[in-house]
Amino acid sequence: MQRAVVLLSGGLDSTVTLAHAISQGHLVMPLTIRYGQRHERELCSAKEVAKFYDLKGHVVIDLDLKAFSTSALISRSVPVPERTGAEEIGADIPPTYVPARNIIFLSIAAGLCETLGADRIFIGANSLDYSGYPDCRPEFFKAFQEVLEVGTKTGVEGRSIKVEAPILFLTKAEIVKLGKRLGAPMHLTWSCYKGGALACGRCDSCLLRLKGFREAGFEDEIAYEVRT
Amino acid sequence: MQRAVVLLSGGLDSTVTLAHAISQGHLVMPLTIRYGQRHERELCSAKEVAKFYDLKGHVVIDLDLKAFSTSALISRSVPVPERTGAEEIGADIPPTYVPARNIIFLSIAAGLCETLGADRIFIGANSLDYSGYPDCRPEFFKAFQEVLEVGTKTGVEGRSIKVEAPILFLTKAEIVKLGKRLGAPMHLTWSCYKGGALACGRCDSCLLRLKGFREAGFEDEIAYEVRT
Numbered sequence: 001m002q003r004a005v006v007l008l009s010g011g012l013d014s015t016v017t018l019a020h021a022i023s024q025g026h027l028v029m030p031l032t033i034r035y036g037q038r039h040e041r042e043l044c045s046a047k048e049v050a051k052f053y054d055l056k057g058h059v060v061i062d063l064d065l066k067a068f069s070t071s072a073l074i075s076r077s078v079p080v081p082e083r084t085g086a087e088e089i090g091a092d093i094p095p096t097y098v099p100a101r102n103i104i105f106l107s108i109a110a111g112l113c114e115t116l117g118a119d120r121i122f123i124g125a126n127s128l129d130y131s132g133y134p135d136c137r138p139e140f141f142k143a144f145q146e147v148l149e150v151g152t153k154t155g156v157e158g159r160s161i162k163v164e165a166p167i168l169f170l171t172k173a174e175i176v177k178l179g180k181r182l183g184a185p186m187h188l189t190w191s192c193y194k195g196g197a198l199a200c201g202r203c204d205s206c207l208l209r210l211k212g213f214r215e216a217g218f219e220d221e222i223a224y225e226v227r228t
Numbered sequence: 229m230q231r232a233v234v235l236l237s238g239g240l241d242s243t244v245t246l247a248h249a250i251s252q253g254h255l256v257m258p259l260t261i262r263y264g265q266r267h268e269r270e271l272c273s274a275k276e277v278a279k280f281y282d283l284k285g286h287v288v289i290d291l292d293l294k295a296f297s298t299s300a301l302i303s304r305s306v307p308v309p310e311r312t313g314a315e316e317i318g319a320d321i322p323p324t325y326v327p328a329r330n331i332i333f334l335s336i337a338a339g340l341c342e343t344l345g346a347d348r349i350f351i352g353a354n355s356l357d358y359s360g361y362p363d364c365r366p367e368f369f370k371a372f373q374e375v376l377e378v379g380t381k382t383g384v385e386g387r388s389i390k391v392e393a394p395i396l397f398l399t400k401a402e403i404v405k406l407g408k409r410l411g412a413p414m415h416l417t418w419s420c421y422k423g424g425a426l427a428c429g430r431c432d433s434c435l436l437r438l439k440g441f442r443e444a445g446f447e448d449e450i451a452y453e454v455r456t
Binding site for chain 2: 061065099101102108110113134139140142146149150151152155
């Protein structure tokens with residue numbers, strides 16, 4: 001079995017990605033990074049998802065990014081935008097952008113791969129129904145792959161750590177369908193940018209998720225304040 | 229004045245790099261990452277160096293890499309190699325390699341640049357008198373630059389965060405000479421991989437440093453257990 005580090009935030013996309021990696025026969029090692037995000041709700045989901053699959057050795061790494069004070073996902077003084085529909089999303093890079101987040105996460109995942117002897121990183125990035133983040137685009141993953149080839153011991157030794165982003169080109173509806181097909185525990189996941197008792201139903205992340213379930217023809221089993 | 233984030237470990241190379249960035253007229257913002265390294269000695273040096281230059285806003289970011297348990301710089305159960313001479317160094321990647329360290333550090337520095345509106349990262353990597361780490365080589369920096377172009381908001385908006393590694397092609401002796409010329413506080417720096425009261429004089433880092441001072445014709449003012 002090939003070992004694979006799977007970045008698991010506790011959201012829908014990373015959970016479906018984890019389900020995919022498991023279905024491919026990888027020995028998966030989930031990695032969650034607690035980076036000072038606005039709320040701990042999605043971290044709880046990450047733990048529940050890892051427990052659902054009975055995965056041992058869920059690695060949680062603390063990274064204190066409170067210095068990244070311009071991001072609405074880190075600083076409580078920057079409001080999370082609310083919109084009236086998913087159609088407005090993705091036209092520009094919103095304040096929920098965490099500077100260089102996927103670069104940082106993939107770098108840490110690469111270091112963990114080298115430590116654990118894994119040769120693959122799975123990341124649930126998506127470039128279609130997404131918030132417009134630059135580090136979710138295919139050209140970014142291509143460039144980062146080159147960094148791993150030339151900048152790691154594994155790469156220099158002629159082996160390779162491959163980054164896999166299996167849902168990069170799927171719509172949110174297709175991700176939901178894939179999750180259903182694989183039996184992914186989507187009811188345990190948390191996507192809302194806010195950390196309330198219920199998902200808000202108004203932030204970009206909620207809007208994209210609700211649209212995805214609607215278009216896929218499945219009910220989203222988590223509870224919302226408002227279902228748009 | 230251009231803002232620049234300078235990765236400052238507290239060692240000789242990063243301190244001379246900081247001195248260089250200051251001499252070039254940049255408004256420098258030192259960034260130190262406390263990643264669970266074997267000892268805190270170099271972190272104290274980083275703080276003293278920042279104080280020497282009266283730099284406000286020294287950012288220290290905590291990143292808990294104890295999961296990277298195969299590295300001698302993180303795990304106390306992995307011994308730091310001792311050698312009899314600097315000539316043996318660099319033939320292979322030693323156990324002091326921290327997987328993906330410079331990739332992780334540069335990623336965090338990039339995120340901080342975007343937060344602070346800086347357009348430059350200075351890093352004291354060196355590819356000549358060095359320990360053989362893959363992420364200290366010019367091909368790595370070239371690949372990482374491309375990641376910044378395509379994977380950050382700054383890059384997508386047509387501006388750029390440039391990585392500068394001004395001592396990449398200098399010998400350790402040339403780094404010492406540059407430090408002397410710039411008045412860098414090399415007496416405050418710490419290079420030893422161990423965290424004793426005195427530098428050990430036997431690890432790769434001490435050997436390379438001592439060789440550099442010797443060849444440059446200057447005395448290294450820090451105290452050693454053994455001077456080879």
